[in-house]
Amino acid sequence: MPELPEVETVKKILKKTLVGATITSVDVLRAATILGSASIFQESLKDAKFKNISRKGKYLIFHLSKGLVILSHLRMEGKFYELNENEPNSQYAKVVFHLDNGHKLCFDDSRCFGILKLSKETKYLEDPLMLNVGPEPSEINDIDDIFNKVKDSTHPIKELITTQSLISGIGNIYADEILFECKIHPLTPGKFITRENWIEIVESAKKILEKAIKQGGSTIKSYHPGKDLDGKFQSKLKAYGKAGEKCPRCCDILQFIKINGRGTTYCPKCQKKKGAPVRVAIFGKIASGKSEVLKYFAKVGYPTISSDEIVSSLYKEKAVTAIIAKRFNLPFNNEVDKTVLRDYLVAHPKDIPVINRIVHPLVKERIEEFFKAHKNNDIVVCEIPLLFESKSENLFDYIIGVDAPKDVQLDRLQNRNKETSKSLKMIARNNSFDKNKNKADIIVNNNSDLASLKSEIDQIISKLQEYLDLFPSLHLC
Ligand SMILES: [Zn+2]
Structure with missing residues (x-):
């Protein structure tokens, strides 16, 4: 699943080619991909021009003329492919935007978890989808805010830092990397994470995400930021996906556990569990x-x-x-x-x-x-x-x-x-x-x-x- 660096990379790529293009028509090939009415989506976006693309957490936000906005979440396998109009649609195209520059933009989604939602420039920040997006690590200035929210929590820290309403942009890959960096066991209950731990978590999250953005994200399984493009950060990963290999810090063997069904890799020696029992x-x-x-x-x-x-x-x-x-x-x-x-x-x-x-x-x-x-x-x-x-x-x-x-x-x-x-x-x-x-x-x-x-x-x-x-x-x- 793409996380903050991957979505940021997609944003950068799309921004270069899409801004300035006008939508001539929209084909909705799978209505359920659109949250809300597919026909209003199609009608409203006709003749709208892409003005800018921004991002909030893992959401891509397309800003268009006519005061319109498209909110998009790639979820598991969603991708945007920009193709020439005469090329066939991408294999799992669910929504196709035809453009006035001879291109078309396919929203491709083999798993069908991704979504597109029409909103307005004046209202989109109040959309429930957006209200659920907490601050990104780089937007957290007040550590006490996050510390106070979870200081009594019995939920494991791995779960907490991937909870988008609490802190946004971090998924499975970067959560493993951040906790490895901070030497915190992923099962540590929130109540045992100190204020100092949180400062460290947020700082290392900023650093790791920034580095990953510079590398174009991590290509794991099927994520590709654009057609035939791969992220390069996966070669820099230290813990994620490396269970059974040696810890790059202490040479102990990295372990694999599941936390709420999500695979998690950590070093049992560097990341000691804290708290009872x-x-x-x-x-x-x-x-x-x-x-x-x-x-x-x-x-x-x-x-x-x-x-x-x-x-x-x-x-x-x-x-x-x-x-x-x-x-x-x-x-x-x-x-x-x-x-x-x-x-x-x-x-x-x-x-x-x-x-x-x-x-x-x-x-x-x-x-x-x-x-x-x-x-x-x-x-x-x-x-x-x-x-x-x-x-x-x-x-x-x-x-x-x-x-x-x-x-x-x-x-x-x-x-x-x-x-x-x-x-x-x-x-x-x-x-x-x-x-x-x-x-x-x-x-x-x-x-x-x-x-x-x-x-x-x-x-x-x-x-x-x-x-x-x-x-x-x-x-x-
Ligand atoms: Zn270690």
């Missing part, structure tokens, strides 16, 4: 006390979930059991026998990635369901030992790593009735913590003193609560 992940060394940390969060009243428990319950599900039994040719009926599976995987280590590919996406799904069920809580906590191995880190806002000295690990494993040699082997095998611990927001050191462990968690909780209460003046770590 804070989604906390706990990972750590084997037998380091991750479960104690999780239990403590539960005890003080926060919703918790353990990915190990999710896996156990998945293994009791018939459908999951059937997939695993079939894949590894194991004799499971109603549920997966964990000991049998473990022995099988020890004997067939090559199959470990295979089972991970089956189980990890299901675990992620359950964690997301858990988040949804607790979306009104301040803090939600998940123990997930294979956080990085399962590439789940982007599900979380805050990561706690639990570290413990080897003797504490050994002690704890022996308490679980493991022999010393077996315990040492397990500790050596599960050594990915050191590789990933720098990705944690905080490391908790469990020296087997439960009281000090609890006090460390209390400090984390008060920090997170403080963050939620005083947002945005405080930032996580």
